[in-house]
Amino acid sequence: xxxxxxxxxxxxxxxxxxxxxxxxxxxxxxxxxxxxxxxxxxxxxxxxxxxxxxxxxxxxxxxxxxxxxxxxxxxxxxxxxxxxxxxxxxxxxxxxxxxxxxxxxxxxxxxxxxxxxxxxxxxxxxxxxxxxxxxxxxxxxxxxxxxxxxxxxxxxxxxxxxxxxxxxxxxxxxxxxxxxxxxxxxxxxxxxxxxxxxxxxxxxxxxxxxxxxxxxxxxxxxxxxxxxxxxxxxxxxxxxxxxxxxxxxxxxxxxxxxxxxxxxxxxxxxxxxxxxxxxxxxxxxxxxxxxxxxxxxxxxxxxxxxxxxxxxxxxxxxxxxxxxxxxxxxxxxxxxxxxxxxxxxxxxxxxxxxxxxxxxxxxxxxxxxxxxxxxxxxxxxxxxxxxxxxxxxxxxxxxxxxxxxxxxxxxxxxxxxxxxxxxxxxxxxxxxxxxxxxxxxxxxxxxxxxxxxxxxxxxxxxxxxxxxxxxxxxxxxxxxxxxxxxxxxxxxxxxxxxxxxxxxxxxxxxxxxxxxxxxxxxxxxxxxxxxxxxxxxxxxxxxxxxxxxxxxxxxxxxxxxxxxxxxxxxxxxxxxxxxxxxxxx
Amino acid sequence: xxxxxxxxxxxxxxxxxxxxxxxxxxxxxxxxxxxxxxxxxxxxxxxxxxxxxxxxxxxxxxxxxxxxxxxxxxxxxxxxxxxxxxxxxxxxxxxxxxxxxxxxxxxxxxxxxxxx
Numbered sequence: 001x002x003x004x005x006x007x008x009x010x011x012x013x014x015x016x017x018x019x020x021x022x023x024x025x026x027x028x029x030x031x032x033x034x035x036x037x038x039x040x041x042x043x044x045x046x047x048x049x050x051x052x053x054x055x056x057x058x059x060x061x062x063x064x065x066x067x068x069x070x071x072x073x074x075x076x077x078x079x080x081x082x083x084x085x086x087x088x089x090x091x092x093x094x095x096x097x098x099x100x101x102x103x104x105x106x107x108x109x110x111x112x113x114x115x116x117x118x119x120x121x122x123x124x125x126x127x128x129x130x131x132x133x134x135x136x137x138x139x140x141x142x143x144x145x146x147x148x149x150x151x152x153x154x155x156x157x158x159x160x161x162x163x164x165x166x167x168x169x170x171x172x173x174x175x176x177x178x179x180x181x182x183x184x185x186x187x188x189x190x191x192x193x194x195x196x197x198x199x200x201x202x203x204x205x206x207x208x209x210x211x212x213x214x215x216x217x218x219x220x221x222x223x224x225x226x227x228x229x230x231x232x233x234x235x236x237x238x239x240x241x242x243x244x245x246x247x248x249x250x251x252x253x254x255x256x257x258x259x260x261x262x263x264x265x266x267x268x269x270x271x272x273x274x275x276x277x278x279x280x281x282x283x284x285x286x287x288x289x290x291x292x293x294x295x296x297x298x299x300x301x302x303x304x305x306x307x308x309x310x311x312x313x314x315x316x317x318x319x320x321x322x323x324x325x326x327x328x329x330x331x332x333x334x335x336x337x338x339x340x341x342x343x344x345x346x347x348x349x350x351x352x353x354x355x356x357x358x359x360x361x362x363x364x365x366x367x368x369x370x371x372x373x374x375x376x377x378x379x380x381x382x383x384x385x386x387x388x389x390x391x392x393x394x395x396x397x398x399x400x401x402x403x404x405x406x407x408x409x410x411x412x413x414x415x416x417x418x419x420x421x422x423x424x425x426x427x428x429x430x431x432x433x434x435x436x437x438x439x440x441x442x443x444x445x446x447x448x449x450x451x452x453x454x455x456x457x458x459x460x461x462x463x464x465x466x467x468x469x470x471x472x473x474x475x476x477x478x479x480x481x482x483x484x485x486x487x488x489x490x491x492x493x494x495x496x497x498x499x500x501x502x503x504x505x506x507x508x509x510x511x512x513x514x515x516x517x518x519x520x521x522x523x524x525x526x527x528x529x530x531x532x533x534x535x536x537x538x539x540x541x542x543x544x545x546x547x548x549x550x551x552x553x554x555x556x557x558x559x560x561x562x563x564x565x566x567x568x569x570x571x572x573x574x575x576x577x578x579x580x581x582x583x584x585x
Numbered sequence: 586x587x588x589x590x591x592x593x594x595x596x597x598x599x600x601x602x603x604x605x606x607x608x609x610x611x612x613x614x615x616x617x618x619x620x621x622x623x624x625x626x627x628x629x630x631x632x633x634x635x636x637x638x639x640x641x642x643x644x645x646x647x648x649x650x651x652x653x654x655x656x657x658x659x660x661x662x663x664x665x666x667x668x669x670x671x672x673x674x675x676x677x678x679x680x681x682x683x684x685x686x687x688x689x690x691x692x693x694x695x696x697x698x699x700x701x
Contacts, residue, residue, distance in 0.1 A: 412668045416606055419606065419693065
């Protein structure tokens with residue numbers, strides 16, 4: 001940084017040296033008509049460009065705008081070489097004289113990034129350079145008159161290799177015609193630039209764009225009057241007005257800076273006033289949009305419990321990707337993230353402004369964040385409540401189906417077998433009656449086992465009587481694959497937490513048996529802070545998706561009712577880990 | 586003349602027990618079907634005198650099957666059955682073309698004879 005600063009100081013010193021040389025040339029010139037005016041205004045104009053350019057360069061080292069502005073200043077001094085009495089210097093000065101105009105148009109079109117961003121801009125500026133340096137060259141080589149209407153005796157054209165002033169005029173005329181086309185194209189490009197700009201961009205662009213517009217327009221008129229052969233006075237007036245616009249440009253740039261600083265202070269002040277005024281419009285988003293002059297601004301609120309941003313309505317929202325034309329400024333309050341402002345990418349040029357506005361709105365944003373959080377939770381509660389009702393209906397239907405298809409069928413068969421046995425006994429066929437009674441006992445045993453299994457599914461008695469560890473052990477014993485038990489809580493947990501933990505393990509083990517193709521599973525239940533953390537891990541095929549199964553979703557809802565949450569980590573080929581966290585109250 | 590029977594039920598245990606019971610009481614069980622569609626094709630193939638038809642089948646329900654079977658002249662008699670009670674089905678039984686309903690637990694040759 002220090003290196004750049006020193007280099008820029010040297011550059012400015014070089015500018016002063018050039019200005020001095022320019023003054024010397026003007027004062028000693030024997031063909032300059034306006035010696036005093038030129039000797040005073042010339043250096044002032046050149047140095048105002050170099051000074052402002054160096055300042056802009058120092059403030060934004062990566063932005064090429066400062067370079068262009070400094071370049072205009074030096075090109076302006078180069079044009080001053082035409083005041084020299086030395087024929088070579090004079091001819092060179094005359095030849096490069098239009099260069100500062102080309103650079104200044106490039107500068108205005110490239111404002112504020114310093115880069116020509118559209119193909120139209122690049123083509124126009126390339127044409128301008130070609131016109132100034134190439135199309136005009138034959139005019140010099142063919143011995144054109146370069147005295148430029150000066151009354152004194154001007155040095156001769158040393159570039160001339162032949163003397164064909166009429167042919168030279170053709171090239172001069174062509175060059176002026178191309179210049180008019182370039183200037184008209186520049187006017188169109190400036191208007192387009194303004195129209196394409198967003199509101200906050202326009203505020204920063206305005207002084208520079210309007211002055212640049214005046215410069216290009218007057219310059220265009222001056223050339224046009226010349227080309228059309230209108231009286232010289234008209235072209236002179238247009239040239240003078242163009243010169244004034246040119247000289248004003250560095251100040252227009254500075255005015256833009258001051259204006260944006262002034263509006264920055266004003267924006268923050270107005271915002272604070274508005275936020276503290278209970279009568280004012282309550283929408284924080286609108287207040288911020290006004291303060292930053294960005295109507296497209298959106299506020300999003302951080303939900304720490306969910307780990308993502310939500311809108312004011314509580315809906316989850318993704319932040320825009322870099323390069324999407326939108327930028328994000330995060331808002332913190334006392335070091336804690338409360339939300340973010342999604343705004344036009346051009347505002348990223350003024351990070352201090354956005355941060356200042358964000359800081360003054362942090363408290364209000366925190367309040368809105370809490371409201372958004374509440375709304376999001378309400379939404380989730382409503383959804384999970386209706387899902388719980390759905391799940392409970394589903395469970396009841398399943399229970400009815402299980403009873404009907406299982407125990408009830410067995411009892412029906414039992415009844416028929418007993419009836420048959422009775423008939424055999426009446427017929428005196430004891431042996432076949434005995435066989436029927438044996439079959440009936442088997443049937444009764446199976447019916448009892450099915451009823452036990454069903455009762456466990458509703459609420460396992462072992463859980464109530466002997467606690468979580470015993471109930472999980474029983475689950476592990478009944479499982480179709482080896483299940484090892486890890487850490488278990490030493491003390492009893494609240495009954496709803498124990499039930500939730502039990503059903504997480506039961507459902508997870510059922511899924512392992514059904515889908516995972518695992519060789520073993522592991523269960524652990526630990527107390528972590530105020531939470532019971534249940535983990536069931538298997539070494540199966542993975543790829544489980546909790547969104548597709550009613551079982552896991554029902555569990556997630558059951559856990560959500562207790563403020564807990566369920567996570568399923570199941571990368572294909574790497575087994576599945578079901579992890580539930582339930583607050584212990 | 587011996588009454589020929591087709592037993593339609595999706596539970597094999599019930600089909601086996603019902604066959605034993607009916608055969609013990611002098612009926613001739615000539616076929617079994619586990620679902621409604623098979624029941625209809627088997628009825629057309631075997632022409633039983635009686636179809637003992639469970640109401641809860643995996644594809645069609647017993648009422649739909651009964652309607653189809655009894656639609657033509659010379660159709661077999663249909664007796665509906667279920668492990669539920671007849672009161673669970675209301676007027677559906679009488680509207681189906683079946684001769685009547687016997688709860689599975691009360692199934693016997695005598696109960697069937699009463700309906701025929």
